[in-house]
Amino acid sequence: MSKTILYARVSTADQTLTHQKTQAEAAGFTIDEVVADHGVSGISTRLADRAQGKRLFDMLRSGDVLVVRWVDRLGRNYQDVTDTIREFMRRGVIIKTVINGMVFDGATRDPMQQAVRDALIAFMAATAQAQAEATKEAQKAGIEAAKADAERYRGKKPSYDRATFTAVCDHLALGRGASEIAKETGLSRQTILRIRDQRADSEAALSRWGL
Template sequence: MTTIFYARVSTADQTLSHQVSQARAAGFEIDEVLSDHGVSGVSTALRDRPEAKRLFDKLRKGDTLVVRWVDRLGRNYADVTDTIREFIRRGVTIRTVINNMTFDGTPQDPMQEAVRDALIAFMAATAQAQAEATKEAQKAGIAAAKMNTTKYRGKKPSYDRATLGDVVRLLGNGLGASAVAKMTGLKRQTVLRIRKDPSVAEAALQKWGL
């Protein structure tokens, strides 16, 4: 039985070493690492990515696929749900580093299967919604930065783009500001400001070129 860690590295802040270190720090024992860099999680299906498509050849019954969160598999609802269910049918266990979620074929009762599938659907939908929200926030942030004609950029953000994405996603999952602050290492007030207007937080990153 093999444990494969898959990473999709979409920004400079989400380095492969960071994702792997985070997984190992959480107690995961990894046998192999596969990663794709600079590929869109929205427009590119998992099986169409250079390294990710190897998962479909490598993963066998009893193997475990570990990802930082389901959004590393993709940000397209249909693709993510179809992929996870296909791996489960093969007897593969899917685990996430964040939230420590486990999806496998253990549930035999139809009701339990329905609950599992509903959770998969919710997480996949959240990943796509966050991608769409981030895209809109980036547009608003760029527009706000262009409107600012002064040289003063304000205080440098205490978060990077990856952390901002985590905050938006965790808040979208229903977590409170205090819990999100603890999980991301940010101050509660910072999380509250991001929750109030993500586009302002994105604008701050734009101003500092982060």
């Protein structure tokens, strides 16, 4: 009997296991089992090298559905993510994402559908790595800015917390428009544009306020 398994990678305090499971259920998934890795890097640690990531390779069978919040939960290294998704598809596993409801199924034999599917996998994996690198630089810049401003007034408190900031960055990485993101997050369009155009400054504002 096939199963629907949620894999969660919890690398920060904002990405709780409960939050990822709740998101999946809200999107209509009925989860049979949850597998989660805590405190591991998606950039430097391959899925197959993570304690619970290894379990996925052992437990997933043809017909099973693997649910992830987005492909960056599998990893933020382009080669690892693309290799992982293709390996699971070869085994007959269907991969589905909570964000945008993407479906990667190796069952199709139509060359055009295969080409579109593989191009999308490559694009999403590349986006995950690019976003990770941008976030790392933004965090570095935020820390430096926070140190420089330590003796100054912290300025206006951000209208968003770090979880919302992360969500906005996710949406921007997927190419969503500012108005659409504003509607979904409850932030103003101007705030979304500020995060998009001044990500390091937005990160620094969160750091100054300890958010």
